[in-house]
């Protein structure tokens with residue numbers, strides 16, 4: 346397989362070039378901003394993976410993926426694999442109100458319609474919306490990556506926090522792999538404004554008990570965007586836990602002011618994977634993607 350690398354990716358691309366041949370491709374923008382690229386080698390009968398950074402500039406990312414895959418199909422590539430570790434629009438996975446789009450599904454559908462044979466992503470916000478695509482839509486889990494990191498890097502005892510029910514399945518599995526305990530908070534968001542109406546610490550007694558044996562609590566979420574969810578959870582946690590608090594995210598969107606919000610709330614450390622290039626991307630999902638591609642593609 347040969348890879349086309351989105352020039353917006355730095356860290357993750359550097360991991361993948363160690364294992365795969367790169368298809369030389371020129372990327373630029375026309376003076377008005379429109380996307381231009383040119384494959385500099387034939388792609389006929391080749392299996393091609395396109396690695397696309399889903400943030401920032403989600404709309405460009407989706408359109409770039411459509412243009413690349415359609416062109417690859419026209420030029421008779423044998424197989425086209427879309428690798429979008431952060432899947433844009435994944436959170437609009439329902440018609441929360443009548444008249445809204447189900448953007449997550451439409452993005453996936455557009456990519457398949459443009460010629461992509463399989464989409465590979467990581468820790469997608471919710472898998473259910475992609476069920477109709479069956480094995481064409483592959484969601485890899487970063488659990489193993491996080492478990493290895495925690496076991497290697499944290500010496501004292503630690504436990505995990507899921508900020509809401511949506512994250513509890515992941516956190517429970519991660520706790521199993523990392524041999525630690527976990528608690529789940531409860532969160533309620535307003536469908537009108539997107540604001541968090543309420544975030545509650547449940548199992549406060551359990552946290553107090555864990556505090557006796559653990560130096561660190563790790564708040565784990567799939568995405569940080571405004572930082573609202575994580576900072577509220579950390580603020581509450583801070584009231585009942587004296588140790589170090591790590592805020593850990595798979596996808597670091599980190600909108601302006603989200604980092605100060607986390608720090609003010611009491612986060613001592615911030616970690617993210619390199620699914621999005623950020624200054625906090627200390628954990629690479631490169632090996633996860635590489636080993637999947639090597640085994641399956």
Ligand code: R5P
Nearest residue numbers: 567568569570571572573574
């Ligand atoms: C929502 O359910 C997600 O899992 C994240 O908790 C959410 O997207 C984070 O967004 P924000 O940082 O804006 O609270």
